[in-house]
Amino acid sequence: MAARQSKGRVKLDGARGLAEWIAIYKAYNAIFKLTELALLPHSLSLPQLYLLTVLKNEDEPITTGEIGRAMVKASQTITGLVDRLEEPGMAERVFDRRDRRKTWVRLTEKGESKFAEAFPVANRLAEELSAVLTDQELKDLRVTLGKLRSAAMDRLGAALERP
Numbered sequence: 001m002a003a004r005q006s007k008g009r010v011k012l013d014g015a016r017g018l019a020e021w022i023a024i025y026k027a028y029n030a031i032f033k034l035t036e037l038a039l040l041p042h043s044l045s046l047p048q049l050y051l052l053t054v055l056k057n058e059d060e061p062i063t064t065g066e067i068g069r070a071m072v073k074a075s076q077t078i079t080g081l082v083d084r085l086e087e088p089g090m091a092e093r094v095f096d097r098r099d100r101r102k103t104w105v106r107l108t109e110k111g112e113s114k115f116a117e118a119f120p121v122a123n124r125l126a127e128e129l130s131a132v133l134t135d136q137e138l139k140d141l142r143v144t145l146g147k148l149r150s151a152a153m154d155r156l157g158a159a160l161e162r163p
Contacts, residue, residue, distance in 0.1 A: 024145075031129065038125050042118040043088075047071070049122060051081050052090065052107065052115045061094050061104035072153070090114050 035046045044052075054070050055062070068078045082105055085091035090111035096102035107115070130138060 024148075034129075035122055035125055038121050039118055042114070042121065044114065044118050045084075046122070047073075047081055048085055049115075049118055051078075051085060052111055053119070055091060055105065055107040055111065056115050058107075061106035064103050064105060067105060072156075085111065 032046055039046060039049060050071060051067065054067055064075060064078050064082065067073075067082075068075055071078065071081075073081075082091060082093065086093060088110070089108055091105055092108055094104040094106060096104060133141065
């Protein structure tokens with residue numbers, strides 16, 4: 001990747017896809033901040049709402065490792081997220097008696113209520129923001145981002161397998 005300076009600006013060129021990565025990053029950050037503001041009155045962060053969603057989609061408790069894989073987050077990040085949902089009673093940990101290294105997490109009634117309260121806010125915001133795209137553009141975006149995520153997950157998996 002070559003960087004050229006011109007009148008105080010850095011122009012990045014030479015890396016195929018870099019400009020698109022930066023565009024994805026900027027869009028993600030703007031959407032993330034807007035969603036965080038919308039969730040503020042509900043005392044939830046976007047990662048906390050996503051964790052509630054992951055738990056809601058399961059019929060039974062799941063391990064912190066499964067949560068980490070679903071959210072593509074490190075175990076210490078998951079531990080912190082679960083802590084912040086467990087303290088107000090929205091989630092609870094269940095320790096595995098057979099394998100003390102395993103911790104299961106489940107959604108509580110209070111978590112179900114918080115999800116029911118906050119999810120429509122994020123849903124409505126997604127719908128409003130997505131109104132600038134056609135149905136076909138949304139479909140294409142989902143497919144394209146799915147390909148990028150899959151390629152990144154493959155490389156991430158390979159990197160984590162190396163000694």
